[in-house]
Amino acid sequence: MQGQNISDVIEHYLKAMLGSTRQVEISRAEIAQQFNCVPSQINYVIKTRFTPQRGYVVESKRGGGGYIRILKVHLRDDQDLLAMMVANMPPAIRERDAQVLIQQLYDADVIDRQEGNMMLTVLSHHTLQQGDRQAEDELRSRLLLAFLASLRYER
Template sequence: MQGQNISDVIEHYLKAMLDSSRQVEISRAEIAQHFNCVPSQINYVIKTRFTPQRGYVVESKRGGGGYIRILKVHLRDDQDLISLMAENIPQALRERDGQALIQQLYDAALIDRQAGNMMLAVLSHQTLNMGDREAEDELRSRLLLAFLDSLRYER
């Protein structure tokens, strides 16, 4: 271990845990205590070493009973269309434009009918009716971006 800094050691430890499972759930405080470091060191390692570009998705829950879940994922082969769509989604997305994008995903066989229908329901005016059209369109845009981001990985 000579020549390794604490971040390298923590990264190695977490990756060893992931070798036996595609996902791990950790307590930031427990890992920090295990390595006798500050919890922000754990945050740093997770934020810089366990990124989507490196094949990881990180989910967290704060507060009592909180956790950090690290999932090892595989990039999909059809990244071009998903990336192109994500790059071109406006900050505010009208319902009909959202419907057209979902249809494109279905036509390209990136989603099945059930997933498409669920997203259409989530993005609908009936669901998102906030009384403020601009806020609704902005929320629709963020939701579709999150959906596209989830399509980048196979779980």
């Protein structure tokens, strides 16, 4: 390990923990104690070395029973389409425009018929009835962004 800094060592350790499994849960304090470093060093390693661009999703829960969960994911091949849709998503979107977007995802084989139908149901006026058209369109936009984010990874 000569020539490696503490961040490299921690990264290597966490990747070894992941090994062939898809996810690992760690305690930031325990890992910091194990490597005799400050907990913020663990945060730094996770924030810079376990990013979505590198194929990882990180979830955390703070507090006494808190944890950090690192998931190994595989990026989909159709990232350009999804990135373009996210970049051009308006803050509010009407139901008809959302239907067109979902049809594009289906036509590009990003989603199957069942996923598309579920998305249409969740985003429908009948489901989202907010009483206020603007609030409904804003909620629909946020939900679409969440759907698009979830599509970035293969399952």
